[in-house]
Amino acid sequence: MEVFEVIWPGPLATIQDLGRFSYQQYGVPPSGAMDGSALRIANRLLDNDEGAAGLECTFSGPRLRFLNDTLITITGGDLAPLLNNHPLPMWEVVQVRKGDILSWRGMRTGCRAYLSVAGGIDVPMVLDSKSTYLRSTFGGLGGRALRTGDVLKSVPVSSETLEHVIGRKVPGELIPEHKGFAEIRVILGPQADHFPEESIATFFDSEYTITPESDRMGYRLEGPEIKHKGKADTVSDGVPLGAVQVPGDCKPIILMVDRQVTGGYSKLATVITPDISKLGQMKPGDRIRFHEVSLSQGQQLLNAFQKMLDPGFLPVKTALSEVEGREVKGG
């Protein structure tokens, strides 16, 4: 089903799912949503597969005209979406009609919003994923960002599913707050032994600012220098998501979803998975402070984070019970 056409693409809107796995051994980065939990929640509200493809809108969103009646959900950073020029609630299922216009006022908090449509956006799978990888121009919509005139399709869904999810919303207390500052939890390693104790102390005692040279590949940080024991370079090895590498200029870089899979700078620490989504909402000028957790603490936090996103967990159920007996709006 044709779901919408692009009137104006906005700064950067790409199709993303939860990423492309098992191909890093061939040099292919995972890509996927920078704030994966926001996309998962949007999909869950709509009863889509949690890995269904949505639109990642950076800094502001595209102006779209809907070509059919459907349901949508917008989650993630608050880019102030508007439907026919009226503020559109986020974190809930919204009905849209053929001819409706979606637009955005732009960033209020966070910087990446996720637009999911019932069924998910329908583009071909490339290496088991619908995620766009801009640098090598594949995945998503021909490996590129949305352009004016693009018409996107959605995977068909039954009317029962649509009726079933109408009115769902995420309870307010479960909606993450995005501020201009965040504490980012890391586990030391794999190459913390390449740094003297003073450098590690500086790393945890200082505040770092995200610079404009930051994108889906990585975030360059500005702040106190992290000096190495010896050389900054090491024999290239694998780069995990969230690796904090420190090149010769002694300024840390956090590697994100479109990172190169191998790299030769010493890696001081690794951001825990639950805080990657937090980083995904941070923009140039935002500040972070690193906080050390142990491997076992990190894995406990990961476990709790996964549970929160598990099927059947609160966001949807609470939402359903909350709306029971309530009039379905716009219906």
Next chain:
Amino acid sequence: MVYPETRYLVAGDQNMVVEFGDEVDMTLNQKVHNVVSAMKQAKFDGVRELIPTYRSILVNYDPSIISFAALQDKLEALEKRLDFSSLPSPREVEIPVVLGYGEPYKSDIEFVAEYSKLGSVQGVIELFTSRDYLVYMIGFLPGFPYLGGMPERLATPRLDRPRISVPAGSVGIAGEQCGIYPIDSPGGWRCIGRTPLKLFEPSWQPPSLLQAGDRVRFVSISPEQYEHIALKVKEGTFKMKVTSQS
């Protein structure tokens, strides 16, 4: 050096680095491929992805299925009973390449001829194609092979100023390293030749022509052969020469 004892390093909440040494070395890298092969055969529960590199393996695992400590135990045991004879033999892949024809290849190969004191382009071609190369790892770009085994004499420093675009298929030298650009890309390696083969194609399974651990043999071809093969590659009728070493 190759460590006397393998190191198992924490890399966040769901990755482990299995590190065998800290240099670029064929014996060390061969160990990486042997352990990767053995791990693929063993199919440990909870291990999701393996990324072989020069001197280590990045192992992505699911800590709700296997703990770091349990994974380390399994890997230590696996390494102890590593039986090389049971591992699949590496593939040997023939890569046709036109050497020193057209720019930037002509200038770069002439530079290598001079820098190596081999004196002639023909000398570079003969030496370059006289060896088998080992694919240390795929990285930098999708499908980009880092090749080991180049004769030391051919080692040439990178360009002072990287080129804005190096064409896909260019075979380059950077110091003692050798690699092939899978897509047009900026790059500072000295490009001595070009292969008509496609190194990366997202619709292939797997998407990369070469895999870590493969052996590569370069075969010098003429510009006419290049055009002929390029056409076949485009039509999808080119059959790459792959043999399995015994």
